[in-house]
Amino acid sequence: xxxxxxxxxxxxxxxxxxxxxxxxxxxxxxxxxxxxxxxxxxxxxxxxxxxxxxxxxxxxxxxxxxxxxxxxxxxxxxxxxxxxxxxxxxxxxxxxxxxxxxxxxxxxxxxxxxxxxxxxxxxxxxxxxxxxxxxxxxxxxxxxxxxxxxxxxxxxxxxxxxxxxxxxxxxxxxxxxxxxxxxxxxxxxxxxxxxxxxxxxxxxxxxxxxxxxxxxxxxxxxxxxxxxxxxxxxxxxxxxxxxxxxxxxxxxxxxxxxxxxxxxxxxxxxxxxxxxxxxxxxxxxxxxxxxxxxxxxxxxxxxxxxxxxxxxxxxxxxxxxxxxxxxxxxxxxxxxxxxxxxxxxxxxxxxxxxxxxxxxxxxxxxxxxxxxxxxxxxxxxxxxxxxxxxxxxxxxxxxxxxxxxxxxxxxxxxxxxxxxxxxxxxxxxxxxxxxxxxxxxxxxxxxxxxxxxxxxxxxxxxxxxxxxxxxxxxxxxxxxxxxxxxxxxxxxxxxxxxxxxxxxxxxxxxxxxxxxxxxxxxxxxxxxxxxxxxxxxxxxxxxxxxxxxx
Amino acid sequence: xxxxxxxxxxxxxxxxxxxxxxxxxxxxxxxxxxxxxxxxxxxxxxxxxxxxxxxxxxxxxxxxxxxxxxxxxxxxxxxxxxxxxxxxxxxxxxxxxxxxxxxxxxxxxxxxxxxxxxxxxxxxxxxxxxxxxxxxxxxxxxxxxxxxxxxxxxxxxxxxxxxxxxxxxxxxxxxxxxxxxxxxxxxxxxxxxxxxxxxxxxxxxxxxxxxxxxxxxxxxxxxxxxxxxxxxxxxxxxxxxxxxxxxxxxxxxxxxxxxxxxxxxxxxxxxxxxx
Numbered sequence: 001x002x003x004x005x006x007x008x009x010x011x012x013x014x015x016x017x018x019x020x021x022x023x024x025x026x027x028x029x030x031x032x033x034x035x036x037x038x039x040x041x042x043x044x045x046x047x048x049x050x051x052x053x054x055x056x057x058x059x060x061x062x063x064x065x066x067x068x069x070x071x072x073x074x075x076x077x078x079x080x081x082x083x084x085x086x087x088x089x090x091x092x093x094x095x096x097x098x099x100x101x102x103x104x105x106x107x108x109x110x111x112x113x114x115x116x117x118x119x120x121x122x123x124x125x126x127x128x129x130x131x132x133x134x135x136x137x138x139x140x141x142x143x144x145x146x147x148x149x150x151x152x153x154x155x156x157x158x159x160x161x162x163x164x165x166x167x168x169x170x171x172x173x174x175x176x177x178x179x180x181x182x183x184x185x186x187x188x189x190x191x192x193x194x195x196x197x198x199x200x201x202x203x204x205x206x207x208x209x210x211x212x213x214x215x216x217x218x219x220x221x222x223x224x225x226x227x228x229x230x231x232x233x234x235x236x237x238x239x240x241x242x243x244x245x246x247x248x249x250x251x252x253x254x255x256x257x258x259x260x261x262x263x264x265x266x267x268x269x270x271x272x273x274x275x276x277x278x279x280x281x282x283x284x285x286x287x288x289x290x291x292x293x294x295x296x297x298x299x300x301x302x303x304x305x306x307x308x309x310x311x312x313x314x315x316x317x318x319x320x321x322x323x324x325x326x327x328x329x330x331x332x333x334x335x336x337x338x339x340x341x342x343x344x345x346x347x348x349x350x351x352x353x354x355x356x357x358x359x360x361x362x363x364x365x366x367x368x369x370x371x372x373x374x375x376x377x378x379x380x381x382x383x384x385x386x387x388x389x390x391x392x393x394x395x396x397x398x399x400x401x402x403x404x405x406x407x408x409x410x411x412x413x414x415x416x417x418x419x420x421x422x423x424x425x426x427x428x429x430x431x432x433x434x435x436x437x438x439x440x441x442x443x444x445x446x447x448x449x450x451x452x453x454x455x456x457x458x459x460x461x462x463x464x465x466x467x468x469x470x471x472x473x474x475x476x477x478x479x480x481x482x483x484x485x486x487x488x489x490x491x492x493x494x495x496x497x498x499x500x501x502x503x504x505x506x507x508x509x510x511x512x513x514x515x516x517x518x519x520x521x522x523x524x525x526x527x528x529x530x531x532x533x534x535x536x537x538x539x540x541x542x543x544x545x546x547x548x549x550x
Numbered sequence: 551x552x553x554x555x556x557x558x559x560x561x562x563x564x565x566x567x568x569x570x571x572x573x574x575x576x577x578x579x580x581x582x583x584x585x586x587x588x589x590x591x592x593x594x595x596x597x598x599x600x601x602x603x604x605x606x607x608x609x610x611x612x613x614x615x616x617x618x619x620x621x622x623x624x625x626x627x628x629x630x631x632x633x634x635x636x637x638x639x640x641x642x643x644x645x646x647x648x649x650x651x652x653x654x655x656x657x658x659x660x661x662x663x664x665x666x667x668x669x670x671x672x673x674x675x676x677x678x679x680x681x682x683x684x685x686x687x688x689x690x691x692x693x694x695x696x697x698x699x700x701x702x703x704x705x706x707x708x709x710x711x712x713x714x715x716x717x718x719x720x721x722x723x724x725x726x727x728x729x730x731x732x733x734x735x736x737x738x739x740x741x742x743x744x745x746x747x748x749x750x751x752x753x754x755x756x757x758x759x760x761x762x763x764x765x766x767x768x769x770x771x772x773x774x775x776x777x778x779x780x781x782x783x784x785x786x787x788x789x790x791x792x793x794x795x796x797x798x799x800x801x802x803x804x805x806x807x808x809x810x811x812x813x814x815x816x817x818x819x820x821x822x823x824x825x
Contacts, residue, residue: 341722375716443724
């Protein structure tokens with residue numbers, strides 16, 4: 001028992017009366033051992049973040065409050081400590097790293113001063129010594145030129161650098177335990193891989209225990225010593241990382257592990273490559289888009305940001321192409337140019353042979369029936385004040401289908417995407433994220449398009465739901481012989497749904513080919529880096545190999 | 551929606567305010583029945599104190615204060631509500647178009663609304679009434695003219711954020727035209743701040759109307775609370791009730807409307823208040 005840094009005993013956290021369940025955390029007991037990384041895994045709403053916040057008493061009381069249990073740290077209960085006592089522990093003995101470093105850092109203070117402040121509050125060190133210590137920890141987390149970074153404001157740093165600063169702040173006082181709440185979720189894959197490597201290395205060097213909250217089993221495979229799986233506030237399984245990942249006991253864990261999209265690429269189906277079927281459905285040639293913003297109130301020079309710089313691609317009938325890239329690579333801008341939400345500066349967008357680039361909204365209207373879009377955020381993409389049936393029937397009605405027929409078709413579409421046709425009379429807020437995304441898919445299909453552009457359609461969903469939605473998309477694609485341009489940042493998802501893949505970086509396509517070929521023999525450096533950065537890659541390859549043996 | 555009404559009515563301040571407002575509206579509607587004679591008719595000797603022959607006494611010309619108060623409620627509420635409706639309608643149009651189209655249209659419309667906001671609103675209202683000649687309709691026009699810019703700004707801000715949401719983009723991709731998108735998709739989602747701002751505007755309109763009437767710029771043929779205070783202010787020492795009673799009526803009504811507006815805000819955005 002003496003080996004535990006932190007012992008959570010029977011912790012229960014109550015939710016306010018308007019929430020959908022009574023307890024966010026329900027009787028959870030956990031121990032974080034010395035020198036280990038314990039991963040708490042769960043889908044959204046599993047209570048994992050609330051549990052982490054409860055440890056340091058950061059809950060939004062009185063609405064969300066602890067109603068039972070103890071959190072023992074060095075034989076004192078953190079939940080009953082007086083305010084001064086818990087303040088000494090926060091930051092000093094137990095530090096926390098948050099998900100979104102841009103929000104967690106104060107935008108008006110230099111990051112050096114923010115780190116310095118922590119040392120100032122907790123120790124009696126003199127300014128010169130503190131500065132020395134800050135430079136030391138900045139060097140520790142591999143920030144380039146610590147002296148310069150010290151004087152930077154958060155907005156001057158990249159996302160990865162900001163998260164490194166957060167880690168430096170957590171490390172500044174050599175805490176016994178670091179609580180990391182989804183610290184890499186907001187980062188790009190390559191940055192995420194670097195941060196995970198850094199955390200593991202620092203943990204080994206300093207011997208700090210880490211309580212790591214995540215939803216991604218890939219991340220777990222990369223970093224965890226032990227794993228605890230949470231579902232709806234309850235702990236369903238815990239054990240050594242290897243055991244849980246390879247031989248999950250609980251049915252829920254098994255489902256979660258199975259839902260992680262596998263890295264095995266799809267193969268081309270028959271002779272369905274774009275070139276074979278004559279004229280491609282969509283051909284994009286040399287499209288570019290540069291955003292220009294005002295530099296400042298009085299600046300004459302305009303800031304120009306090239307988002308897409310001369311991209312060409314084509315999609316044949318019934319083919320699907322995954323456009324993969326990290327944030328800022330221009331993949332979404334390209335999609336918005338193709339559907340006409342954004343006007344391309346140059347180049348041609350040929351839809352069934354006719355150029356739609358630069359057409360006005362009114363002139364584009366006839367082409368809407370060929371081309372539809374599925375959006376990323378299932379919560380923002382449905383009008384909260386419209387009934388589901390009206391949302392789906394909207395497109396056909398605009399295009400001249402009689403109202404009654406359109407609604408009948410909407411009910412049919414709902415059945416097709418796996419929802420009850422009666423759902424047509426309800427409002428979007430009555431549905432879960434996955435169900436809403438199904439409604440979004442039904443809406444896109446309503447005008448019977450030939451090409452669907454899906455902009456990160458599953459990135460806002462939990463893995464288990466993600467899998468179902470991807471399977472649905474796949475089935476529908478076959479059933480309607482649809483072409484699809486699938487935009488994603490996740491190579492695993494791309495591998496799962498598309499036969500062809502195009503990798504985009506800084507506004508240009510750096511590599512393009514059949515998914516299987518790209519995965520087997522990536523040619524461009526960046527593609528190699530992306531593939532190497534996929535979290536849990538080794539674990540997946542191992543399980544794949546094991547499966548093949550069977 | 552049910553929880554909205556529960557939150558709204560369970561607020562004691564809202565409940566009390568609603569009781570008062572219901573009372574005032576009932577009085578205003580039933581004014582010809584409650585006080586059949588003209589409020590300008592001389593009915594007794596001047597300065598008779600309250601609780602005599604007339605419940606609230608008479609003014610310097612011998613007109614019943616109560617009759618004036620009853621008809622005044624009618625004038626004040628009618629002018630305030632009409633002016634607010636006009637301001638909300640105009641402000642919503644301007645704000646929605648500015649927010650939805652952006653660019654030069656936005657710049658132009660917002661500079662115009664700023665032009666209106668830079669003129670001290672009450673002085674502007676006085677000038678407008680003076681130019682248009684005092685009457686009920688010119689009061690409505692003057693109050694609406696000085697009240698629409700805040701509405702336009704609120705609506706523009708809401709439209710700007712809603713326009714960026716994906717369901718609006720989905721409507722564009724579906725091929726819907728601009729006006730149906732603006733009216734059918736965007737504006738319904740901007741309703742709650744609009745309702746709150748609009749309700750607070752009614753209180754403001756009552757105050758402007760009273761102040762204009764106090765200065766003698768009200769509608770000459772309509773009795774109003776501001777006019778009563780203006781007429782009674784010279785006799786404050788001898789006949790305190792002439793000023794106090796309509797003053798309290800204005801105070802309670804404006805306070806009630808503000809509390810209801812605040813209650814609406816709390817009920818429409820429950821999380822904002824709780825967390």
